[in-house]
Amino acid sequence: MSSESDAPVLMPAKRRVAHLAMLAGAVGIVILAYANVGLALEGSVPAGMLTYGAGLGGLVLIAYLVLAKWAPWADPLILPLVTLVNGLGLVMIYRIEEAGGNDASAATQLFWTAAGIVMFSGTLIALRDHRMLQRLTYTAGALGLLLLIAPLLPFIGHENFGARIWINIAGFTLQPAEFAKLALAIFFAGYLVAKRDVLALAGRRLLFIDLPRVRDLGPVLITWGISVGILVLQRDLGTSLLMFGLFVMMIYVATQRTSWVLIGLLLFVGGAAIAGMIFSHVGDRFDVWLDASNPIYYDRTFGGSAQLMGGLFGMGTGGILGTGLGQGHPNSIPLSFSDFIFAATGEELGLTGLMALLLVYGLIVQRGMRTALAARDPFSKLLAGGLSFVLAWQVFIIVGGVTRLIPLTGLVTPFMSQGGSALLANWILIALLVRMSDSARRPPPQAIQDEGLTQVFSR
Amino acid sequence: MNGTLKRAAVACMLMFALLMLNVNYIQVIQAEDLRTDSRNNRNFYARYDVERGRITAGDKVLAESVRNKGSQSHLFAFTRRYPEAETYAHVTGFFAPENETEIERAHNTLLNGTHPDLLIRRGIDLLNSQQSKGANVDLTIMPKAQEAAYKALAQSGKRGAVVAMNPKTGAILALVSLPSYDPNKLSEPNKENVNKASKVYEKDKGSPLLNRAINQSYPPGSTFKVVTAAAFLEKDDSRGAQTQVEAPTRLALPGTNISLPNSGNSACGSGQVSLVYALEVSCNTPFGKIGLDLGYDAMNEQMQKFGAGEELEIPMKVSGSSIGKKEDDPAAIAMTSIGQRSTTMTPLQMAMVAAGIANNGVVMKPYLVNEIADSEGTEIEKADPDELSTAVTEDTARKLREMMVSVVNNGTARLAQIPGVQVGGKTGTAETSGGRAPHAWFISFAGASVDEPEVAVSVIVESGSAGTEASGGQTAAPIAKAVMSAVLGR
Numbered sequence: 001m002s003s004e005s006d007a008p009v010l011m012p013a014k015r016r017v018a019h020l021a022m023l024a025g026a027v028g029i030v031i032l033a034y035a036n037v038g039l040a041l042e043g044s045v046p047a048g049m050l051t052y053g054a055g056l057g058g059l060v061l062i063a064y065l066v067l068a069k070w071a072p073w074a075d076p077l078i079l080p081l082v083t084l085v086n087g088l089g090l091v092m093i094y095r096i097e098e099a100g101g102n103d104a105s106a107a108t109q110l111f112w113t114a115a116g117i118v119m120f121s122g123t124l125i126a127l128r129d130h131r132m133l134q135r136l137t138y139t140a141g142a143l144g145l146l147l148l149i150a151p152l153l154p155f156i157g158h159e160n161f162g163a164r165i166w167i168n169i170a171g172f173t174l175q176p177a178e179f180a181k182l183a184l185a186i187f188f189a190g191y192l193v194a195k196r197d198v199l200a201l202a203g204r205r206l207l208f209i210d211l212p213r214v215r216d217l218g219p220v221l222i223t224w225g226i227s228v229g230i231l232v233l234q235r236d237l238g239t240s241l242l243m244f245g246l247f248v249m250m251i252y253v254a255t256q257r258t259s260w261v262l263i264g265l266l267l268f269v270g271g272a273a274i275a276g277m278i279f280s281h282v283g284d285r286f287d288v289w290l291d292a293s294n295p296i297y298y299d300r301t302f303g304g305s306a307q308l309m310g311g312l313f314g315m316g317t318g319g320i321l322g323t324g325l326g327q328g329h330p331n332s333i334p335l336s337f338s339d340f341i342f343a344a345t346g347e348e349l350g351l352t353g354l355m356a357l358l359l360v361y362g363l364i365v366q367r368g369m370r371t372a373l374a375a376r377d378p379f380s381k382l383l384a385g386g387l388s389f390v391l392a393w394q395v396f397i398i399v400g401g402v403t404r405l406i407p408l409t410g411l412v413t414p415f416m417s418q419g420g421s422a423l424l425a426n427w428i429l430i431a432l433l434v435r436m437s438d439s440a441r442r443p444p445p446q447a448i449q450d451e452g453l454t455q456v457f458s459r
Numbered sequence: 460m461n462g463t464l465k466r467a468a469v470a471c472m473l474m475f476a477l478l479m480l481n482v483n484y485i486q487v488i489q490a491e492d493l494r495t496d497s498r499n500n501r502n503f504y505a506r507y508d509v510e511r512g513r514i515t516a517g518d519k520v521l522a523e524s525v526r527n528k529g530s531q532s533h534l535f536a537f538t539r540r541y542p543e544a545e546t547y548a549h550v551t552g553f554f555a556p557e558n559e560t561e562i563e564r565a566h567n568t569l570l571n572g573t574h575p576d577l578l579i580r581r582g583i584d585l586l587n588s589q590q591s592k593g594a595n596v597d598l599t600i601m602p603k604a605q606e607a608a609y610k611a612l613a614q615s616g617k618r619g620a621v622v623a624m625n626p627k628t629g630a631i632l633a634l635v636s637l638p639s640y641d642p643n644k645l646s647e648p649n650k651e652n653v654n655k656a657s658k659v660y661e662k663d664k665g666s667p668l669l670n671r672a673i674n675q676s677y678p679p680g681s682t683f684k685v686v687t688a689a690a691f692l693e694k695d696d697s698r699g700a701q702t703q704v705e706a707p708t709r710l711a712l713p714g715t716n717i718s719l720p721n722s723g724n725s726a727c728g729s730g731q732v733s734l735v736y737a738l739e740v741s742c743n744t745p746f747g748k749i750g751l752d753l754g755y756d757a758m759n760e761q762m763q764k765f766g767a768g769e770e771l772e773i774p775m776k777v778s779g780s781s782i783g784k785k786e787d788d789p790a791a792i793a794m795t796s797i798g799q800r801s802t803t804m805t806p807l808q809m810a811m812v813a814a815g816i817a818n819n820g821v822v823m824k825p826y827l828v829n830e831i832a833d834s835e836g837t838e839i840e841k842a843d844p845d846e847l848s849t850a851v852t853e854d855t856a857r858k859l860r861e862m863m864v865s866v867v868n869n870g871t872a873r874l875a876q877i878p879g880v881q882v883g884g885k886t887g888t889a890e891t892s893g894g895r896a897p898h899a900w901f902i903s904f905a906g907a908s909v910d911e912p913e914v915a916v917s918v919i920v921e922s923g924s925a926g927t928e929a930s931g932g933q934t935a936a937p938i939a940k941a942v943m944s945a946v947l948g949r
Binding site: 099252256312314315332351359372385389396399 | 498
């Protein structure tokens, strides 16, 4: 045995106490926010506070214990951050429900949060090694496609608010695109790990970019076709943008060729421009985006800017410090409990609250990206990177939409918007990240015998 | 692969940076515009967020904010209620989602607590973490008089107005305009309902939303003869009630071939009568002649001295009253002097004429607000009676009072007599254009002593609303009597 192996090995710490303390902090903030709403609205601490608090605390404790047992080396920051965002979403939905938002239901959301945490725990327990997902590459691909087209199928497909993006199964209404996002991320990761050399190396150089071979363009074109198909058939610009962005990002990371990004962007912009010209509802979005406060668009019954402006009015009224929880009128923002929950939060928590919220999202994404960087195998790198990116990308699309940074497309604000499918899917996403984080941070097995000059390289 | 992953991570951070910049732009730079945008409903909700102060008249609550219960209570914390509804509608006004009127408007910032004078109160409330309330406004209105006026005028569906004042201070004791409306209907926190209700009121031919007492002017008819008499007496100290004036059956008007008759084409005495007789019987020709002799400028000056042409705020803005522009036609002033032609007066202005005469010639500035106090009762504003102008000398005022008492005792206004009280008055039956039924007017004062009347009243009953035979003496005088009795407690 060499003297070197006796030296202490620099190991990632488990930080269990810090982890638990941060979780308690997150739950504490949520409970205080909950009490705040009750005090502002009724002048007393809400009656259900202990039940809600204990419920959320208990659920999170279960998640923590599962994590400590089955993924002890996982990043200790991810779970507290997600708990905080999920809890704040719950408080906002509770607050909007109390103010008479008819479609908002905090109890339902709490139920789905519980289901989400159960899924999180279940995924961690069942999936001991995420690399087994690599074997399911094409299964995941097929499942993803099926989920994407499911809303178009007769009987189970379901149209709502002019977009056909829901399915009805056993009395539950699901938004399958949220699950498709996971399946496709797994498929892309598996597919690209297998094909990346071909995609990266074959081709010729034209002017200043490396063009891939035409036959290698196949998957890109297929994905593009599916995205445009969703856009046309389901009128769901958001999901289309989400899927296509995910694919472009993953192919770029896998092949390290900027040309893919350019090709992807050109294809998407071209597709969107054509769609904008052909389909009035896409064109409307652009008009509204460019000139939202114009009364012509504001007063338009269909595809008008009243929703968007409603959110902006709320945020403007909130200003820097916000009106305070329970003291604004977020319920007068259309869809304040789902698509516009970010604007509703902005009204009551102000710029201060939104900056903090965006930072929390940013931190979750960066912890995911760190996991990708630290991962030991290319599949994990791609999957962790893809899942982190899709989270950031989704926040960007919906938050950018409601704040008029980009045209508004309907998407779920991860962990905040009311809706079961999204909560389940995103908790599974977090479980996958945690699983990969655990394996990335787990100390490598110590060599039993001196292997001499033999060295293992990892890419 | 780490190189591209790092770049992707940077791209994610850039996206968040863009979102943060944009949120800063919206909530800091654009915030003010978004907040004040007329389409932002929050301005509308904010109206109902504060507990507005009460409007009271003595012990009677005329308007108050009541905390809402039920499903609407999160949008609208308070609703404005008017327990007395129609009776005080033209005093309190209403508090609609997008506007307000009368006292609610004139003292809006005090009632909602944003007035600078309430800064200290707001500071104390903030320290005690209490929700600030608006200031309470107490009015000079005397509920008994207001109710008597409303009841007397409302009988048999008359349209018109009543104003009663304390001549010594200018405090308005009653202010009624009919038809009236229910301010509760216009103050609901529901734009749709309010718009519907206000459409109904706007379409109503009786214009219930119009405050006739201060915002509508009418030809004053014979009540204006008091002003003409005042100008006549002011011209020469030696003139008095018994001064003989020319009273032809018809007064030839210079520069025209028409002549001015008396009411009903009757004669007025024997062509030469005393001033008091002319006033008692309300002959037209003597006053037409006086007007012709005095000329436009003297008449206009006299009317200005009674307060016409002043921009009055009681605190609501009062419409102007005047005898019209000077005309080239020299005969016009004869018509003006008997309250016709382009002479138009608000009921409040005519009450000020009566009050000025009652108060030894001094017209007090009319006011409606007695006291404003913050939610804890600390006084912010207290009415301070103020002279507006001196209309006539004490001597003239005494002569006019005596003549007006004579009108009630011996003349056209016998129905205004109150046993044991000195009542002076002047009736008016003003012709309206197009041969329609006349407006019935009455101005009066009353008190235990003729030298110190305690109340001055002006009543108008609009054309047609009390039958075609309406006249000042028959229709308007009894209403004034009811109000004066209520004020004097008789």
